Amino acid sequence: MSYQEFEFWFMRFSRKEYDLNYDRSRDPVYREFSNLPDGVLSQIVDKVNPVDRFVLQKVSKPLRQFLSARNPGFQKIKISSDENRCTLIYDNTIINYYIPTYNMYSFFDTEEPEELRNLVRVNRSGSCEFMDKEARIEGDTSKIALHDLAMVVGNNKLRLEMFEFRSMTPEFMELIHQTFMTQSLKIQTDKLKFFIQDLKVMESLQFFDVKEEIILEFWTNWKTLPIDKIIGLPGIKDAKMLKVIMPYAIIPPDSILGLPRITIVIQQYQLRKMEVVEKLRNAILTSKSLEIFNIKWQYGRHEMDETNKLLFPNAVEDSRNPNVFYFTVPDTERTLEMRVVDHELYFRRR
Amino acid sequence: MSVENAPVVDVDEAAIPVEKKMYYRFESNDKKEFRVSELAIQQSETLNRLVEAMGYTSEDVENKPAIAIENIDGKTLKLVFQWCEHHKGEAIPVDDGSVPKIVEIPEFDAKLMDIDNGLLFKLIWAADYLNIVQLLNVSCKKVANMAQGKTPAQLRRVYLLPSDEEDEAAKRAAQEAQDPRAREVEEEFEERKRQGGNSFF
Incomplete structure (x- = not known):
């Protein structure tokens, strides 16, 4: 019995219609999801939330073709990886791809056969969902994650508010570059954020068309990085606005403060130090190329009236x-x- | 020919002291007849235009044959008209093509749409055909809600869609089922085209 037939009889029985001799041949021809007009299909998919719309792309080829001509609807994408997992965050939905290590195995999984343990788990959770949803797929963790990511960013209708690279393994980063290169991607985003542990991540700049701002967040190893080289990269130098977030309690070096369009993010208490006030004042006064210089607090609000008088x-x-x-x-x-x-x-x- | 009365007609004649309401008669493709109030018809742009163009009087409505809606069956049309009667007089949302609006499904609509998927898709098709904006909105929302949190395999079952592999297999089977002679003719035609020959005939 097909699913369609099962559902038909299930609905009849639930309505207390127990006539098993009912002649279905007299029913008019079914109109199904697959033959709804495109305008109606558009109305439906526009009402599906973006993550579910993304899952819909995997359902069938015609649906995939239909959806690939529409904006996937995501506003923000964040990616990160470590040696055990890749994480993709679409707006508020987190998707983890991982093969559990022995230590990660929970009490409930210990009875699981070996072959199931080696499958990649794709675990989805979000603020609107009551529980995690998990699927298991055979293959390589990074490749599966990247295949999913490529389906979203490969859509040329995608318009993002923010794309963010968090902490990444060099292997995953390399795989991303290869994939983006093969697809000749140019992802449209208002803001692009890098968490910079090494220079490798900066190679991703070529795959983005950034409309508003590039955000560079440095890690504690910032002194070991060639800062001048980073800010000299064409995509950075010509950015409409560059925002720099340094590790805790660090004021950006002079080379960064001298950039023409810059926003620095600092801790509120730092302006209590005279040397910091002096440094910022000098940067603002001596930068010949200054067009825009913004100072923004890392957390919370602060009375900027006091700060401007101080500076x-x-x-x-x-x-x-x-x-x-x-x-x-x-x-x-x-x-x-x-x-x-x-x-x-x-x-x-x- | 059977005539389906209430719940489509839920009129209290005494409550209409001044002007008698007009009820149009419609007939589905399986010969079921419905009486629908003038006000309810306004929810459907297609039917509203149709009855305006016909310019029927109260006598015409009774004496002339029911207006045939040839591509919608009685079961679906009953739901459509129940919805129109319940929402008669309500403002019709204007689709200005801006960002998708948040659609809430009212309790009545939710109960009305507590039906099997086949009938639901027919209801959507009818709402689109008859241009009933808000019914189309809520029914599309209902189908959209079905996708929430499902895996691709579950979605295939819900929407009765084949997987890529099943789709390919069906295409292959259809090709193989083609009449062998027709395939031969087709192959010969392709061959002659390749050889740059003249018309096949």
């Missing part, structure tokens, strides 16, 4: 806007505008 006590307040100030760079004709917006402080050349 430039002689700045003149705009008579029409109490949040805007002006000051002249000594020994030059250059005037800079300082603007206080919530917990950010913006400087720009006038």
Whole structure:
């Protein structure tokens, strides 16, 4: 008995229609999902949340072709990997790909046959879901994860707010580059964020078309990295805006502070140190190429009024806007505008 | 010919003191007849235009044959008209093509759509054909909700879709089932085309 037939009789019985001699040949021809008009199919898939829409792509070839012509609907993608697992985060849904090691085996799994233990587990969880969902697939963890990722980023209708590379193994990074290269990808995103442990991750720049901002988050090994080389890369140098997050309590080096369009993210307490205030003041005053310089607090809000007075006590307040100030760079004709917006402080050349 | 009355017709005549409501008669492709109020018909752009173009009087409605809806069966049409009667007088959402809106399924609609998938897909098809915007919205939402948290294999069962392998196998079987003579003719035609020959005939 087919699923369709089973469901038909199940629904009849649930309605207390027990006539087993019912002649189905007189029923009109079924209209099925597969022969719904494209306009209707669009209405349905637009109402399916993006992660489920992504799963729909794996259902059948016609559906895959239909969905590949539409924006997958994700806003944010985050990827990371370690030696045991690859993690893809689509908006609020986390998908982990891993083969459990002996230590990871839970009490419930110990009875499981060996051949099942070596399958890759694909585990999905999200803020809207009550429990994890898990599938098991034969193959290589990284390749399975990357195959899924490529299905999403390979769609040229995809428009992201943010793509983020978290901590990655060099092997997975290399595999990503190979795949993106083969597909000649140019992923459209407003923001692109790198967690920089080594230079390898920066090779990914070529696969992105970044509309607004590139974010570089350095790790504690930042001193061992060729910072000048990183900020000299074409994609970085020409970025519309570059945001830099240093490890805890570190102020970015002068080469970064001298960039023309820069946002630095610092801890609130750091401006209590005079040497930090001096360093920022000098960077703002001496940078000849300065177009935009923003200071943003890492956590929470802060009264930027105090900060601006600390940095430039002689700045003149705009008579029409109490949040805007002006000051002249000594020994030059250059005037800079300082603007206080919530917990950010913006400087720009006038 | 059977006439299906309420729940499609749920009218209290005494409650209409001034103007008598007009009820149009429609007939499904399996010869089931329905009476539907003028106000309920307004939910369907297609039917509304149709009855406006016909310009029927109350007498015409009674004396002329029921308006045939040839590609929708009685079971589906009953659901459609039940929905239209329940939602008569409600504003029709305007689709301005902007981002998909959040669709809530009201309790009545949820109960109405507590049906097997085959009938649900027919209801969607009918809502699209008759251009009933909100019924199409809620029924599509119901189908979209079915996809929530399912694996590809589960989705294939829900939507009755073949896997890639099954699809390929079906295509191969269809090719093999082709009439051998027709295949021969086709092959000969292809061969002549390759050789640059003139028309096959």
